Amino acid sequence: MRFALSEEQAELASTVRGLLAKRADSAAVRAASVSPAGHDEALWATLCEQIGVAALAVPEAYDGVGAGFFETAVVLEELGRSLAPSPLLATTIATQALLAGGTEEACARLLPRVAAGEIATLAVGDGPVLDGDRAATVLAIRGDDLVEVTGAAATWAESMDQSIRLARLDLSEATLDVVGDGVAAAARAELVAAASAAALAVGLCDRALGMTVDYSRERVQFGRPIGSFQALKHRMAEVFARTELARSASWAASYALAEGAADADFLVRSAASYALEAAALAAAECVQLHGGIAITWEHDAHLVLKRAHALAGLGGAAHRHRAAVAL
């Protein structure tokens, strides 16, 4: 029993955090979000080549690091804190879907490319697809099959959160090759998406709270830093408590998913329910306690708010996760 990051995991987190602090500050995040690629390709290359973030959860047999989903979640938590747009979420979901349902042939062919940094995504349902227009590998669930899509026409769909890239896929001219079991792939993908959203949300909570605390220590009104007013203190304390509990739930969920534990489903629902609600609260308090500047384009508070909303869309709303828990 040891509920904490291992030395290697802590090192991974700190390396990613350091890199993002240098290369994904507010200006860089904004520039990357509106760039044609929708993310910072050089940063992604560094993350993949130097840290191997896309390879972490790919088994060694497929040229991956063979670490597991927990390590990926550690990276996602850091990405959540930085707000950087990143193909890691879509790629992770596609990777896990392939590992769960893909044929040996498909895994052997596609996963080494993913491990090397090629973007992948999985389309479930008919809605807009995360990274649908920038993924080199597009998988989809069609009936009971997992299929590989080539030649789909992708149209960018502008989202409120500009750091999230969505595209509509028109498959009418596309080739669909069956590459595995769609049921197993979809089931895994749903949990991985939820656990990943939870990890991103925990990082986002930290970011939102940090910004709010810093501002309220500096901002003086009525002759006092506003952070000395008890009502504001208590609200920030509440955000802190929820963030801490959400992090515990998120780590447990990612661990259970990585280990294939029997209670993985329950723990993932729990983590998503907590973390997404915590992020919504943290973002709302971030906006409210910053006051007027929060409503300006120049300030990062709205990036936090939009990300919190986008995560609920990507990972599934908190109440839907609770509804999925069997009573």
Next chain:
Amino acid sequence: MRFALSEEQAELASTVRGLLAKRADSAAVRAASVSPAGHDEALWATLCEQIGVAALAVPEAYDGVGAGFFETAVVLEELGRSLAPSPLLATTIATQALLAGGTEEACARLLPRVAAGEIATLAVGDGPVLDGDRAATVLAIRGDDLVEVTGAAATWAESMDQSIRLARLDLSEATLDVVGDGVAAAARAELVAAASAAALAVGLCDRALGMTVDYSRERVQFGRPIGSFQALKHRMAEVFARTELARSASWAASYALAEGAADADFLVRSAASYALEAAALAAAECVQLHGGIAITWEHDAHLVLKRAHALAGLGGAAHRHRAAVAL
């Protein structure tokens, strides 16, 4: 358009409040609650004889005042503030059920007795019946009929809120006489119970908030009255705002019920939803802001808390009222 008590209604409220302030202080309420009758019979006699509270909503044709349900609700709001145990709630529900579904014969026979101060109640379903063991007139809904029950065996069922009197009725030896249309009676009774609970809850909010404000102005910790701490202020301000809105909703509901307005059902659901939640919040804050003394038998905070819970039971939980609103 005039959304305020009329002069007569304000006078009625103030008379009842004055009487209760004198005759139903904390000690009197506690004594009455545990007395064999479960309420202060002399106070009830005064309320009926001098103010005519039981006669207010009884038409003049049946020896009543012929005012309407709104005036009854004004009195209930005051009773809610005082916490006094009172047969008015049960009697009002029975009266309104009889007016809605009772035959002319039954109204002519029973309502003059109610107007004179005899306690009446209505049994709906098989659960414990409010004032079931102290009512002179016991009505019940049996299938589609409104029946008068005589000779039922009543057993007191001790409730958490000692100021509410519940009894189980055993009808096996009782005589049941049909006295009207049970469907109309039950429908009216449900709305009247909800609107009455809302009115009691609004008064209770006032009481809870008043106690909390008074205490937090007096109680000094860290060299300041605790009421000067912003976190506590904001919580009391929230209770005040909700109380104000709940009162508006409650008045509108009682008015609509009294006038037979088309939107009465909607307004009653709205009032009950608001007022019961406001009372639960007001009571919870009353307990928390009083600290340790709130958890003692000697302090009135627990009476407030128990009443708030009891009202949700008697009037129907807030979420059930929202569920009853057609979308």
Next chain:
Amino acid sequence: MDLELSASELAFQAEARAWLAEHVPAEPLPSLDTAEGFALHREWEATLAEARWSVVSWPSAYSGREASLVEWVVFEEEYYRAGAPLRVSQNGIFLLAPIIFEHGTQEQQDRFLPTMATGEKVWAQCWSEPEAGSDLASLRSTARRDDGRGGWVLNGQKIWCSRAALAHWGFGLFRSDPEAQKHAGLTYFLFPLDADGVTVRPIAQLDGEAGFAEVFFDDVFVPDADVLGAPGDGWRVAMSTAGNERGLSLRSPGRFTAAADRLLALYDERPDPRLADRVVDAWLRAEAYRLYTWGTVTRLRDGGDVGAAGSVNKVWWSELDVALHETALELLGPDAELDSRWLDGYTFALSGPIYAGTNEIQRNIIAERILGLPREPKGAQR
């Protein structure tokens, strides 16, 4: 209690409803914070004014209908129900005009009110400063007396000036007595935004548009004729605006009951029983606010004033508005990311609990002025 409208109120309602049904643009106008939208919204104001619907509660001498408070609330309800455009002139007609009626000279009334009523001149509120947001009394912008020219010279900076990016005139408080503290020594000024020395820097909002601006004052001369009320009396003069803004006028229930109607329509399109409770709750909150407003209207009509209870209004409508939009976004689920109508409404709603006195300040006011709780100790840090 009497919740019926009178015959004349019903007639007024019917007339307003019929006119709006005929004249409200079928398609929503572009945002009033774009140049194009600003122009179209001013045209709409002119259309309203022509039919005497732009300032219904004003005296007929100034193109009003002398509408009663009840009629005004009824009009607003009809206005929002009809989906009519936002009021580009709201700072002027709702915030400034009541003060001009109360404190302005006859000359000022005649000069400013007619062009305000037609939308010819749009007004910006220049209220906060970078270091004076919630703590409004700590304003630092100055007004220096210039006896030679018969007026005042303004210097300093205002921020969060709503509509200032495109508006013609502004109003705000300046410190005319540098010796006086806090609420004393402030004067209420009116000034054209194209005056010499005025620089307007638009602030981009969450939707990228500039609903607010910073306004810089560099030796801006304002003649005595454009001082509202007595010099040094600005705080008292201004507080009636704050009362109006926080209270009834800017936020009539019509806007929220109309939003609740749209939420119900959205639920019809995409029903989700798991969200039914939240939808009903948001709807009931809008209705409760409507009922509460009738109580306020009655109190005002009986000669009372809104007073600190305006803070209850402000807290309620602003948090209700957020809840209405959040619930709609929940119903939309992942599609919310792509639905600009509710999203734009949401970002707009988020500013509600912040501007016109943050809800933290409003709760302080409720606690201190209504409940009589002791004030915070000030300043002496640690």
Next chain:
Amino acid sequence: MDLELSASELAFQAEARAWLAEHVPAEPLPSLDTAEGFALHREWEATLAEARWSVVSWPSAYSGREASLVEWVVFEEEYYRAGAPLRVSQNGIFLLAPIIFEHGTQEQQDRFLPTMATGEKVWAQCWSEPEAGSDLASLRSTARRDDGRGGWVLNGQKIWCSRAALAHWGFGLFRSDPEAQKHAGLTYFLFPLDADGVTVRPIAQLDGEAGFAEVFFDDVFVPDADVLGAPGDGWRVAMSTAGNERGLSLRSPGRFTAAADRLLALYDERPDPRLADRVVDAWLRAEAYRLYTWGTVTRLRDGGDVGAAGSVNKVWWSELDVALHETALELLGPDAELDSRWLDGYTFALSGPIYAGTNEIQRNIIAERILGLPREPKGAQR
């Protein structure tokens, strides 16, 4: 991360589970705040002690099992899952004992710990005073030096002394240096509640029983042997108790996961889809607390201390406990009025956010000590 129990931990768990299954009383004992229940709870403590389950984390020399923190959490989980009685000795074994181990003399350890472990002596916590609740450092009760008799003379009043109505001994802080301010000049005393000059006045709680008492001290003599730690050093000594109470020890997750299990069973009996979301939410909160506790255990084992994070624990478990009971009462609906089990649990849960440092104080601690927000200005009223 490694969320598996080791083989020896699993063996410990199995042994505890088996023993509890065999020995836990089939019927709940009467309330421990009644004389009869108090006696039966002490008997239960003796039964536990005989099988070395009363103080599993203590050294074996004092009838413990030297259980690790992980084992302790596992034991608590099994204990509550088995529906075993509340611990009448909890003030002693969880709050006082850690201090006696750390600050007590060998003589004190040998004198007090064995009878504490068997339930022979039950301890009361005498912490607050009428004017010192949240502001604990403003204690006024005094200890006057009596060199002649080699000890101290206590005077004053304590309130909210848990278990004091029936307990044998008490512990608390007294002001031994009248010149010193606030945290300085306090001394930690142990005293028999039947000593000359001690008067115990039970306080009836919401269920009518006396879980708390006021204790009056009128020239109560306490010998030096019953001073814990150095005179004047009481605040520092006591804070380890406060840390324990607020943190891990009193509120192991087992109590709440067991309550969540009961809630789920209640839902099985009376399913109501409209309340499903709240039931699941309460359940998940209990689980999240369990997970969070494993993180705390890991930190402690790695040599960290609970510190201010204990405040997060306190806020979480106490509000979770209220939510669990409120949800159960919602499920019961009108029948809640007549169901004493959940009602009693509810009134007990309500004291959670109040005692052991109100949640307001806990949130201050989180904000100031963890987040580094500035302290409130003190005192200077108006």
